[in-house]
Structure formats: C-alpha cells, structure tokens
Amino acid sequence: MKVELENLFSIDETSEDQVINVYNRHGIAIGAPEIRKRNLKTKFNPIFTLNEDVTYEKVTALYESLEREFGIVSIGERFYFEFSDIEYERAPLFTLNSTGNSPEMFLEDKGTLFSLSTHCKCCGLMDKEQLSPIVIDTTQMKDRHLVHVNGYWVASEELVSLMKKENLEGYELLEVIHQGPEEGKQPAYQIIPRQMLPESSKDRVKLYFATEQPPCSCGLNGVITGPDTYHHEDLKDLKGDVFYSAEFSHDGLYLYRKTLFSRRFREAIIKNGISREVRGEKDPNFGPTDWLFDPVLIK
Numbered sequence: 576m577k578v579e580l581e582n583l584f585s586i587d588e589t590s591e592d593q594v595i596n597v598y599n600r601h602g603i604a605i606g607a608p609e610i611r612k613r614n615l616k617t618k619f620n621p622i623f624t625l626n627e628d629v630t631y632e633k634v635t636a637l638y639e640s641l642e643r644e645f646g647i648v649s650i651g652e653r654f655y656f657e658f659s660d661i662e663y664e665r666a667p668l669f670t671l672n673s674t675g676n677s678p679e680m681f682l683e684d685k686g687t688l689f690s691l692s693t694h695c696k697c698c699g700l701m702d703k704e705q706l707s708p709i710v711i712d713t714t715q716m717k718d719r720h721l722v723h724v725n726g727y728w729v730a731s732e733e734l735v736s737l738m739k740k741e742n743l744e745g746y747e748l749l750e751v752i753h754q755g756p757e758e759g760k761q762p763a764y765q766i767i768p769r770q771m772l773p774e775s776s777k778d779r780v781k782l783y784f785a786t787e788q789p790p791c792s793c794g795l796n797g798v799i800t801g802p803d804t805y806h807h808e809d810l811k812d813l814k815g816d817v818f819y820s821a822e823f824s825h826d827g828l829y830l831y832r833k834t835l836f837s838r839r840f841r842e843a844i845i846k847n848g849i850s851r852e853v854r855g856e857k858d859p860n861f862g863p864t865d866w867l868f869d870p871v872l873i874k
C-alpha cells in the first residue's frame with residue numbers, strides 16, 4: 576500500500592520553478608505538475624508519495640517554507656491510498672468506499688428516527704441509534720443497486736435477489752420506508768450486518784491535515800484513517816460476507832460503523848456485471864455506477 580499526498584494551491588506563474596525548488600530542497604521529488612492557468616495565478620497540484628524518506632513531518636516543514644518564502648498559506652491536501660495487485664488478490668475483506676463515481680450514490684434521509692447522544696464534548700461528535708427503518712425517496716434510486724444513506728447501505732430488490740442466489744450470508748434486511756412520489760417507487764432494503772469484526776490492528780495508518788487544526792483528543796475528528804488493517808489471526812475463523820467494523824467512522828457530525836464485505840461478495844458483484852472491477856479511484860474503470868472496494872490489509 577502506498578500513501579500519496581496531493582497539494583493544491585495557487586502561485587504566480589513566474590515563481591513556478593522556485594516553488595519546485597522548495598520541494599526539492601525538502602527532499603520531495605515532484606514530477607512536472609499539472610498546471611492549470613487562470614488569469615495571472617496558476618493552479619499548482621503536485622502529487623508525491625509519503626514513505627520513510629518523505630514523512631509527514633517533512634511535509635509540514637515544507638509548508639512552513641512555502642509560507643515564509645512565497646506567502647502561500649492556503650494549501651489544499653488530499654490523501655490517496657494505492658494498493659498493489661497482490662493486496663487486491665489476497666485480501667479476505669474489502670471496504671466499500673463508493674458505489675459510483677457520482678453524487679447520485681448518496682441519497683438524502685427523509686426522516687429516519689434516531690436517538691442522539693453526545694460522544695465527544697470537545698468536538699461535539701454524536702452517537703446515533705437507529706429507531707425506525709430508513710426513510711428515503713426510493714424513486715431517486717432509479718436503476719442503482721446500492722445507495723448510501725447517512726453511513727448505511729440500501730440495496731435494490733435486484734441486488735437482494737443476487738445476494739441470495741450467490742448464497743452470501745451474515746446480514747439481515749430491513750425494508751425502507753418510501754417517502755416521495757408514487758410513480759417510480761421501488762422496494763429497497765437496508766443491509767444490516769449480523770457480526771462485528773474484531774478490533775483492527777494498531778498498525779493502521781493514521782494521518783491528519785497539517786493545514787487544519789490538530790485532531791481532537793477523541794481520536795476521531797480531524798484524523799484521516801488509512802485502510803482497514805487486521806491481524807491475520809483475528810480473521811482466520813471468520814464466516815459470512817457482511818460485517819460491521821468495531822471502530823467508529825464519522826461524517827463530521829455523527830458516528831457510524833462502516834460495513835465491510837467479503838472477497839466472495841466483491842467477486843459476485845463483478846461476475847454478475849453489477850460493477851466493473853475497479854482498483855483505486857484513479858482507475859479509468861471507476862465510472863458513475865462502478866463500485867470502489869479497497870482491500871483490507873493483513874499484518
């Protein structure tokens with residue numbers, strides 16, 4: 576697994592070479608960055624790999640130089656996790672990051688009942704417990720097989736039949752409540768995993784944005800967690816195809832538990848033409864209805 580960091584900021588066209596020199600001086604080699612011109616300012620977005628030589632501490636020092644020497648204070652950051660082919664082929668479990676390179680994979684909650692309680696007094700993250708079936712406008716699903724609603728996955732009838740046909744196990748289905756126009760409504764089902772995975776490995780990569788406030792003491796807000804990582808021993812007796820992670824994820828406001836899927840599940844989705852095989856978000860196969868599964872790393 577490789578961690579890449581993309582920077583994005585604006586510079587004067589004339590200072591481009593000097594800015595590249597600052598990166599080099601800090602030991603960060605960047606290829607010819609993609610430059611997009613807009614008036615006198617130029618958008619500059621180098622991508623580089625983080626490793627033992629290019630640590631995040633080095634990057635922080637680089638940002639200080641960019642600010643001191645060029646007055647660059649607003650640096651956008653984005654992390655990418657890239658997996659090797661062997662990691663895809665060996666992973667027993669996958670994290671489903673997306674069911675399409677399109678905002679249409681997200682559906683708005685139309686009034687599901689939750690009980691809420693404060694999880695962290697410092698950053699205000701809330702625990703939520705679901706008290707009713709999910710309420711959505713199912714006409715918005717159109718011909719999508721799986722949509723994301725506030726941390727939960729909702730499947731079409733066709734996907735549910737396929738999961739049964741393929742003997743995928745370890746989940747319950749809860750039919751959603753439709754709220755919206757009658758015409759075009761369809762049955763849809765929340766997938767509720769029956770099992771929770773063991774705790775993930777302490778070796779899991781944790782990152783944060785140097786350009787933002789430091790992470791909250793709860794260890795959730797402001798932390799970018801790398802790929803799910805497990806000890807081999809902890810997963811060897813696993814049965815089933817759908818699981819909750821033991822760790823919380825959050826959407827900035829509410830906590831939820833991520834759903835992980837077995838390799839068999841991913842293969843069934845690809846074999847049955849629900850999605851093409853996608854390896855990473857830069858893969859040209861990642862189209863509007865393709866599913867992005869990231870392999871779980873095994874220690």
Ligand SMILES: [Zn+2]
Pocket residue numbers: 695696697698699700791792793794795796
């Ligand atoms: Zn917090």
